[in-house]
Amino acid sequence: MAYILNIETATKNCSVSLAHNGTTILCQEIAEQGYSHAEKLHVFIENILQESGIHLKDLNAIAVSKGPGSYTGLRIGVSAAKGLCYALQIPLIAVDTLAVLAAAVSQNDGWVIPMIDARRMEVYSAVFDSNKKKIQEVQAEILTSESYASVTDTVYLVGDCQEKCKTVLTRENFVFLPEIVFPSAQHMSAMSYGKYQQQLFEDVAYFEPFYLKDFMLTK
Known part of the structure; x- marks a missing residue:
């Protein structure tokens, strides 16, 4: 039996879901023109855990969408996931962002x-x-x-x-398919659980997002 918190922030969609044995229980997300991930992500995590009655100590793993995608969005999601994994001493799972989008x-x-x-x-x-x-x-x-x-x-x-x-x-x-625009954490559940069962975990200390291309600073 596994509870996995899924985090998807690779695009404009800030999305969090809680899954039990690969099935999504709850999902909270918002897609805005201006990236609001830094403000919304931890609020969504807190809301989902509170609404589900699941505590942080009940989580068996944290899954994060690894990219490609927005440099800033990926950094925010991965930083949050790594911080939770380190504090809770639970595994980190990385999921291909484009696979999440395809799963919809x-x-x-x-x-x-x-x-x-x-x-x-x-x-x-x-x-x-x-x-x-x-x-x-x-x-x-x-x-x-x-x-x-x-x-x-x-x-x-x-x-x-x-x-x-x-x-x-x-x-x-x-x-x-215009109804499928952004990847969502609700479609991460089966993939993250599959990796959990196979123990395909990332190194919390050294894991980095898959940017695909180097970050470029523009004026």
């Missing part, structure tokens, strides 16, 4: 390509088959009209860059 897709008759917006026509993407098994690793790519041109299967595209994707990915087999 209920369709199972085609490929799933989750994308997180970067700059201009660049996105962070990965490719999953109909069983949500990753068949192409995470990459930073520039989208053009030739992107995924060789794919004949139905392709479900999700993420926060769908509007700009529509301007170049225009073939009939591309299906956009």
Whole structure:
């Protein structure tokens, strides 16, 4: 029996869920234009534990979305997760952000390509088959009209860059799901529990988010 707290802050969505044996019990989240993760994350954690009647000492592990995504968002989520793990002496679990986004897709008759917006026509993407098994690793790519041109299967595209994707990915087999914009902690539960069962834990002291690209400071 395992209670796992899931934290997802890789995008504009600040999301926290509590899961029991891989099933989400409660989830609290908010997606705002201005990142409010620093203000909201610990409040959400406290609210969920209070509402569920579960105490910090009852948690068996903390899971965090590892990226790619927002540099600041990832730092906030990972810092909170590491702090809780260290204080409670429980394992840290890292979950692929794009896999979390893909897990929100209920369709199972085609490929799933989750994308997180970067700059201009660049996105962070990965490719999953109909069983949500990753068949192409995470990459930073520039989208053009030739992107995924060789794919004949139905392709479900999700993420926060769908509007700009529509301007170049225009073939009939591309299906956009506008209701799935940001990764959510409620879709982390099964993945984090699977890793918990396999004891696939991170080193709390040395774990870093997967930024994919170096942080760039702009004026």
